[in-house]
Amino acid sequence: MEKKKIRVIVWNEFRHERHNEKIKKIYPEGMHSVIAKHLNSQGDIVAGCATLDEPEHGLTQEVLDTTDVIIWWGHGAHREVKDEVVARVHKRVLEGMGIICLHSSHFSKIFKALMGTSCVLNWRDGGKERIWTIEPSHPIAEGIGPYFELPGTEMYGERFDIPSPEKIIFISWYPGGEVFRSGCVWERGHGRVFYFSPGHESFPIYYDQNILKIITNAVRWTAPRIMMKQECQNVPPIEK
Numbered sequence: 001m002e003k004k005k006i007r008v009i010v011w012n013e014f015r016h017e018r019h020n021e022k023i024k025k026i027y028p029e030g031m032h033s034v035i036a037k038h039l040n041s042q043g044d045i046v047a048g049c050a051t052l053d054e055p056e057h058g059l060t061q062e063v064l065d066t067t068d069v070i071i072w073w074g075h076g077a078h079r080e081v082k083d084e085v086v087a088r089v090h091k092r093v094l095e096g097m098g099i100i101c102l103h104s105s106h107f108s109k110i111f112k113a114l115m116g117t118s119c120v121l122n123w124r125d126g127g128k129e130r131i132w133t134i135e136p137s138h139p140i141a142e143g144i145g146p147y148f149e150l151p152g153t154e155m156y157g158e159r160f161d162i163p164s165p166e167k168i169i170f171i172s173w174y175p176g177g178e179v180f181r182s183g184c185v186w187e188r189g190h191g192r193v194f195y196f197s198p199g200h201e202s203f204p205i206y207y208d209q210n211i212l213k214i215i216t217n218a219v220r221w222t223a224p225r226i227m228m229k230q231e232c233q234n235v236p237p238i239e240k
């Protein structure tokens with residue numbers, strides 16, 4: 001019998017790529033399409049896309065009910081994401097759906113709801129980034145060397161106001177001397193959460209093979225092991 005594929009939705013705000021010529025050149029069909037195309041080439045994953053300007057941001061209950069992992073990329077329009085959609089995604093994560101929050105999604109409503117902290121960080125414009133693998137035995141780091149570099153990136157630095165991660169898998173270093181917990185995991189309810197910071201829209205970061213490998217590994221790792229309905233179950237009392 002064929003193994004069930006992991007069903008992924010790559011969600012993107014998809015505004016920069018439509019409104020900024022420079023970014024449109026890098027990602028003519030959006031960052032989500034590049035990520036989804038790579039995931040669909042893997043054989044064990046089937047990835048679709050959803051974007052902010054679709055009705056219900058493309059995230060109806062029906063879509064979420066058949067999604068194992070959601071990947072989230074947002075930046076300038078976090079506030080436009082409807083609270084009811086955020087609540088729907090949040091509930092699904094607690095039930096077991098995996099979520100991967102990329103780059104500026106550190107400030108998305110869903111990531112902040114999952115973390116419960118401000119999620120503020122220190123940032124400045126570009127330069128080089130060296131990403132160190134500090135948990136090489138973690139499944140998300142599979143096939144990644146001791147470190148790799150991105151020639152052009154946006155600096156995200158500490159302090160990052162998140163609850164202490166259950167594992168820090170990657171730490172980034174920048175020539176300005178800053179460091180950042182760039183790849184972290186948590187569990188929330190039955191769901192697994194991965195935050196991964198590289199991915200500023202004006203650099204071709206989602207074409208980088210290490211970045212794509214990490215996202216693919218993270219899809220497999222955050223995929224649900226079990227899906228639980230969040231409603232309370234009535235358990236009969238123990239017989240005396």
Ligand code: ZN
Nearest residue numbers: 104154200201
């Ligand atoms: Zn950015």
